[in-house]
Amino acid sequence: MKTYENLSFWQEDIGAGVTRQPLTENIRADVCIIGAGFTGLSTAIHLKEKRPDLNVTVLEADFVGYGASGRNAGFSMRLFGVTMELTMLLHGKKKTKEADAYLVDAVEYLEEMIKRYDIDCNYERNGMMTVATNRKELKQLYKEIKAASELGLEGLTLLDGERTKQIVHSPTYLNARFDEYAALLHPAKLVNGLAKTAESLGVTIYEQSKVIDVHENDRIVLTEAGSVQAEKIVFATNAYSSFYPALDKKQIPIYTYIVLTEPLTEAQLKELRWEPRVGIEDARNFLHYYRLTHDNRILLGGSEALYYYDSPLHENRNERMKALLIEDFLDIFPQLKGIKFTHHWGGPISATLDLIPSIGRINDDIWYSIGCMGHGVSFTNYNGLTLAELILEERSKRTEFFIINRREIPLPPEPFRYMTVSAIRNYLRYEDKKGKKEKLR
Template identity: 40%
Template structure:
C-alpha cells in the first residue's frame, strides 16, 4: 500500500488509519467488474446493489479507495458540467447545455440525499457555492452566465452585488457573485471511505492494493481484468478510472490528466474568523481561466486551490508537488483577505484531473455491445458528477431506461487527443495563453 496519508490532509486526518482490503488473488468471476475505487466506481457498485441485490459486483482498486482524486480534491458539491454554462452551450447547443445543468442540479441534490439519508460522516455542509467576479472581465463572464440562466428560467441562483459580498466577506475584492444555496462542501476522503462502507454493506466486494495490469475482451464474450496476483472475469466492465485512464491503451487518447494543487492554512482563531466574516461558509471560485477555488474546513482552516496546473507527458502521474503554484496560492489568500497576513500554512498537495479535448464529461462505451462502460472528463468539478454518473452507469447495466441514460453525453463521440509530443506542445501553448490572459485580462 502506498503512503496514502501523505497525499492530502483529507487522507492524513481520517479518524482511523486505513486497513486495506485483501487484494484480488487467483481466478475470480463476477457479473460486473469495476476498475477504480474512487467516487465513480464506488457509486456504481452501490447503486448496482440497490437496483439488483443479486448482482455480483467487484471493485478492483490499485491502492486504497480514495487514494486518487476522490481523496485529494477541494470537496465542492456543485452544478458545473465541465466549465462555464457559456462554454457548454458553445460546444453543444442551448438545449443540451440546459439539460446538463438540470443533470448537475439533480447530481447535487442526489449527493445531498445520499449523505444525509445514510448518515455518512464527511463534514458535509450545505452552505452553497459562490462564483465571484473580481475584475471587469470576470464580471462580464459571470454576467454572461446569468443571462443564459435567465433565458432558461432556471431557479435557485441568487445574484450578490458588491455591497452584499463586502458585508459577507469583509473584503472589497469581489465585484459580483453567483450564489447557489443547493451546493455544499465536504471532506472528500471521508466521503470516499463512507461510500466504500456503504457499497460493502450492500454486498459489493472490493479488492484494494490491486493495480490492474490490463483488461481485454474474451473471444466468447465478457471481459477479463488482470492484476499481479489474480484475474477477474465478468460480463460487464466499468472503467471508473477518470484521470488514471491514461494508464490503459484503450482509453489513453480520450483524456489527459493535468494536476491541480492545494494549500491549507492553520485553523483560524476566533478573532481571525471574525475579521474575514465568511458566515455563509460557502465554497468560492473566481471566474478566471485558471480558477482559484477555496473553502473552509470544519475546524476553520482555509483550503485554497487552483491558480495554475501542472502538465504531464504520457502516463506520468507524478506531478503532485509544484512549489511555484503553492507559493502563488499562499499569496492569493492574503490578496483576497489582507487581514490574514502572517497566517501559517501547514499542508500542500496535488492531484490529477481528467480533461477531455472538448472540456466536457462523457460516459462512453468500448465495443458495440455496450458492456464496457467508461466515465471521463470531470474537468475538476467531479464530486457530485461522479456520484451521479455511478447511478447512470448502474442503470445502463441493469437495463433501466431513464432520463439519465438518455442524456446527450452518454455514448457521445469523444474527440481524441493527438499523439503525446503534439499534445504536450499544444497544452503548454494553451496554458501559457490562459496564464497571460489571466494576468492581463481576468486579473
C-alpha cells in the same frame, strides 16, 4: 500494511491507508469495476441495490479514495465543463440546459445518498459564491447571469459588492453570483462511507490490486497477482485511465494544487465574517476555489491547471504552485498576513479535449466514465446511478443525457499532445493575466 503519507489533509485527517486485502487468485464476477473512488463505489452500490443477486467486485490499485475522490476540495456543485458560456458556445443552449438539469439533480441526489446511507462527512449545504475581482471577471459574471436567465435556470442570484463583502470580507470582491445548489463536505469521509455502504450490500473491494490489462473479447481483467472473469466491466478510473490505450486517447490528467492554512482564530473568523459558510470560486478561466474546512482552516486551490509531458500520474506536490497559491491567498485576504500554511497537495483530474465529461462503452460489455473536469463530487456519484442503469439496460432521463455514448475528440500522441494542451492553456492564462492587469478607475 503499506501506508501513504502527504497525499491530502483529508486523508491524513481520517488516517487513510490500505485496510483491505489484494486480489491474489483468479475469480469470477457479474460486474468488475476498476477504481474505488466516487464513480466506482457509487456504481457498485446502485447495482447491488437494484440487483442484490449480482456478484460485484471492485479493484483498486492503491486504497479506497486514493485519487481525486480523497484529495479534492469537497465542493458539491452544478458546474458542467469549464464555464456555462463555453458549454453554450460548443454545444448549444439545449444541451447546456440539459447539462445544468443533470448537475442540479446530482447535487440534490448526493445529499439524499448521504442521508440514506447515514454517512458522516461534515456535509454543509450553504451554497457558493462566484466572485468577480476585476472588470474582466465582472464582465464574465454578467455574461453567465444573462445566459442563465435566457435558459431559465433556477437558484442563481446576482449579489452587489456590499452584500458580497457582508458574506465574506475580501477587499478584492466587486460582485458575486450566489448559487443555492452547492454544498461542502469532507471528501475522504464520504468515499470511505461509500466503501462501507458498498461492502454492507455485499460488494467485494480489493485494494493494492493494480489492473495491468483487460482482455476485451474474453472480459478478463488482469491484476499483478490475479484476475477477474466478468460479464460486465466498468472503468471508473477517470484521470488514472491512461494505462488503457482505448481511454488514453480520450482524456488526459490535468493537475490542480491546493494549500491549507492552520485553523483560524476566533478573531480572524470575525474579521472575515464568512457567514454563511459558502464555498467560493472566482470568475477566471483558471479559477481559484476556496472554503472553510470543518475545523476552520482555509483551503485554497487552483490558479493554474498543469499538464506534464507524457501524462505522469504521481506529481502530487509542486513547490512553485505552493508559492503561487500562498501569494494569491494573501492577495485575496491581506488581513491574514502571517498565517501559517500547514499542508500542500495536488493530483490529476480528468479532462477531455472539448472540456466536457463523457460516459461511453468500448464494446457491449465494457463501460467507462471520464472527463469530470475537476467538478466531480456530486457528478461522479450521480454517474454511478446512471452507469448502473446502463449496465442493467434500464432507461431513464439519465441514460438519455447527451454525454452518453457521445463522440469524443481524440487526443494526438506526444509530442503533439503536449503542444495542443499547452496552446489551450497559454490562451486561457493570457486572458486571465489581462484581467488581473485591469484596474477599476
